[in-house]
Amino acid sequence: MKGIVKPHKIFTLSVSQPTHTISPTPKNPKLAISYPNWKSAMQSEFDALIRNKAWDLVPRPCDANLIQCLWIFKHKKNSDGSFERYKARLVGDGRSQVADVDCDETFSPVMKPATIRTLLAIALSKS
Numbered sequence: 697m698k699g700i701v702k703p704h705k706i707f708t709l710s711v712s713q714p715t716h717t718i719s720p721t722p723k724n725p726k727l728a729i730s731y732p733n734w735k736s737a738m739q740s741e742f743d744a745l746i747r748n749k750a751w752d753l754v755p756r757p758c759d760a761n762l763i764q765c766l767w768i769f770k771h772k773k774n775s776d777g778s779f780e781r782y783k784a785r786l787v788g789d790g791r792s793q794v795a796d797v798d799c800d801e802t803f804s805p806v807m808k809p810a811t812i813r814t815l816l817a818i819a820l821s822k823s
Contacts (some may be wrong), residue, residue, distance in 0.1 A: 719731040737769075760798075761793055769782075
């Protein structure tokens, strides 16, 4: 006897039906604007950027390389996989940047969880 094993689940049946149809994920902003849900997500993202003062308008230096913006569209889902909301993000397209010309320091000031735990352990041992 080989022992008890879990049976393989090939099919998953779902009895719940979505209450509304979910708009497909658009590939570009022009297509996104044609869907009211995506247009609203884009507007709320833009409003949040303005409210948080995400950028300052400055005169363009003549030798500056301008970076284009991209819209990223995603369906946000709950932990059970059900649809939660439409999410649109406005991001800078860094593919046009040239190292040491457009930027000289590219790093993210984020500590790893292991580093935080180590620092906390040292601080607790000293007190």
